[in-house]
Amino acid sequence: MAKTLLSRRLMLAALAGTSMVAAGFGLVGTAAAQEARIAAVVQSLDTEFNVLWADAANRHPLVEDGTIALTVLDGRMDALQQSNQFDTAIAEGYDAIIFVPVDINAGNDPVQRAMEAGIPVIGSNTLISDTDLYESYISSNDVEAGRILAESVIEKMGGSGNVVIVEGMIGQSAQVQRLEGIEEALAANPDVTVLEQRTANWSRAEALSLVENWLISRGGEINGIIAQNDEMAIGALEAVKAAGLDPAEVPVAGVDGVTDALLAVQRGEMMSTLQDADAQAQGAIDLAMAAIEGEGYEPRAAVWDVNGGEMAWDGGQSQQYSVPWVPVTADNVEDLLAMRQNQ
Structure with a gap:
């Protein structure tokens, strides 16, 4: 059961061996104390x-x-x-x-x-x-986010082909749970193969470097990129474009709805889900x-x-x-960008 603000502070003061006045809380019942x-x-x-x-x-x-x-x-x-x-x-x-x-x-x-x-x-x-x-x-629900991520890329690929997975910082709940959702979507789509899977620590710069290396080593094998957040998805998108590839041919998806991701969705270059x-x-x-x-x-x-x-x-x-998650679409991206600008 929740304690009142005053009773919590009295308890903490007692644990610390101080009085309410000594702890800087003033007289009981004053606005400052509350x-x-x-x-x-x-x-x-x-x-x-x-x-x-x-x-x-x-x-x-x-x-x-x-x-x-x-x-x-x-x-x-x-x-x-x-x-x-x-x-x-x-x-x-x-x-x-x-x-x-x-x-x-x-x-x-x-x-x-x-x-x-x-x-x-x-x-x-x-x-x-x-x-x-x-x-x-x-x-x-980050498991749900992972499923949304993977399914959006797989759908753009026509249900078959090769993907790479860019993970967040290993050991964070979002990394663990989004991967669980991604793996559920992949299990339901056996014609999709994972070529590479590695962390970019939620970083746009790390994802850019990682995907650049994959595009060099894997040539034209990569058909889609699943990134566990938007920052990494944007880095992956930059790598795709720098390699002279059409983002429509190598779909990229992320999660969070950060501003640059909203702008990329507006341009038709990637997919995102707003958190x-x-x-x-x-x-x-x-x-x-x-x-x-x-x-x-x-x-x-x-x-x-x-x-x-x-x-x-x-x-x-x-x-x-x-x-609830908010899928970013061509129909709502303008409103989401306007909301962001007003914040």
């Missing part, structure tokens, strides 16, 4: 999707009006860095932590430490392997506040059915919330 402090430990602020996520979190109505003091911490794609950031957030007595983990397994211990300190942890976007440790989590950073980030803020304030909390993000969105809020009491 400001919620939330730390968001994210993978990296060097990738567009994570920046979109952080920007969306900062646009949450309660962050904008000062009800929530949000601190976004850059994990720099380093699980140890994220673990240290958890220790800092615990020591500083944050009321809740939102976690976008770098590694599916290494993220378990920091979450366990926070929960033992009485600080609820909300998962968002990528996940840890022991999701039972979360107070709740909100993400999109809703706004819903995942702002939904996580609402779930963190529900964990802090309890069942009476009313969500503010537009993603929830109470605000005209698509997901049932369910009082903020469910452990898992799944944000």
